Amino acid sequence: MRRRNTTIAIRCTEEESRRIHELADRHGLRLNDFIMRCALGKKIVVANGIDEIVRQQKAIGRNLNQIATLANMDRLTAVNFQPLLDEHRKFTELIGRLLREVK
Structure with missing residues (x-):
């Protein structure tokens, strides 16, 4: 330290x-x-909006967790993950760009 x-x-x-x-x-x-x-x-670097991006990532993660729990309980037979994965990818790329800018 x-x-x-x-x-x-x-x-x-x-x-x-x-x-x-x-x-x-x-x-x-x-x-x-x-x-x-x-x-x-x-x-x-001032990263305005980072709080909103993190909030969105957490929400997507919660949704994925809920879907995984339902699938493990055999309460889901088919799920279209694509829209959720697209949103997750979009926000992950935004976070990556911000991190590269900060370094």
Whole structure:
């Protein structure tokens, strides 16, 4: 585990401080993490909509689980999985694109 045990203090104007805090908030990062990423030249990506994608993936997973349970109970004889698999594939590709962008 990485330990941050060194402090770097900087001076800035009230306006600069306000802007830095505002940017950190806009990126959804704590001030320390935002400043570290900026100072080390790391790319900062805001992934708007990721919560909706994850929610959709979870819903599809629940549906697949329910179908598998019914099939195991012999309560289903034939199921057309294609629409569900197509939706799952679409959201999986979206997540993959976002992850590649973040790296």
